[in-house]
Amino acid sequence: MIEQFVLGLGAWGWIILGFVLLILEIAVPGIFFLWIGIAALLVGLMAILPGAVGFVWQFQVIAFLMLAVASVLVGRRVMATAGGASDLPFLNRRAEQLVGQVTTLGEPIIDGHGRVKLGDTMWRVTGPELPAGTRVRVTATRDETTLVVDSIAAGEG
Numbered sequence: 001m002i003e004q005f006v007l008g009l010g011a012w013g014w015i016i017l018g019f020v021l022l023i024l025e026i027a028v029p030g031i032f033f034l035w036i037g038i039a040a041l042l043v044g045l046m047a048i049l050p051g052a053v054g055f056v057w058q059f060q061v062i063a064f065l066m067l068a069v070a071s072v073l074v075g076r077r078v079m080a081t082a083g084g085a086s087d088l089p090f091l092n093r094r095a096e097q098l099v100g101q102v103t104t105l106g107e108p109i110i111d112g113h114g115r116v117k118l119g120d121t122m123w124r125v126t127g128p129e130l131p132a133g134t135r136v137r138v139t140a141t142r143d144e145t146t147l148v149v150d151s152i153a154a155g156e157g
Helices: 002-027 033-048 057-082
Strands: 102-104 113-118 121-126 135-143 146-151
Touching (some): 002 033, 033 057, 102 113, 113 146, 121 135
Parallel strands (some): 121 146
Antiparallel strands (some): 102 135, 113 121, 135 146
C-alpha cells in the first residue's frame, strides 16, 4: 500500500516535499530544512526528466538520502565562510568590552580579590593588593564575571 502511494506521487511527491520543507524552513528558522528541501527538489527533478523511467522509488530514496547528506555538508561549509568578521565582536561578551577601561576601586583588593563599579554594575576584580580609591585599568577578563585589574601610575590614563 505504501509502495503504491509512493509510486502514485512519483516525481511530484518529491517536488511537493521539497517545497513543504522550504516553507517549513521559513516557519522554523535554523537553515536545516533548506538543505533537505533542496535535496528533495533535486530528486524530484531527476525523476521528472525524460529517461527516468528506470528511476525506481528505492533508488529515489537512496538518492534523496545521499543528496540530503551532501547538501547539508556543503551548506554548513557555505554558511561557515559566509559570516565574515562581525562589526560587533564583543556583543554579548560584556566583560571583554571593559578591557582597557580606567576606573577607581570601590573596595580594596585583599588577597587578590576586590570589587569595582563600572557603569551600573559592581564587578569582582582580581589583581595586586591595592587600597580603595586607587585608579586601576582593566587588563583582561578571568571569566564573564571577574575582571583582572592593575594599578595605573599618577598622571597616566
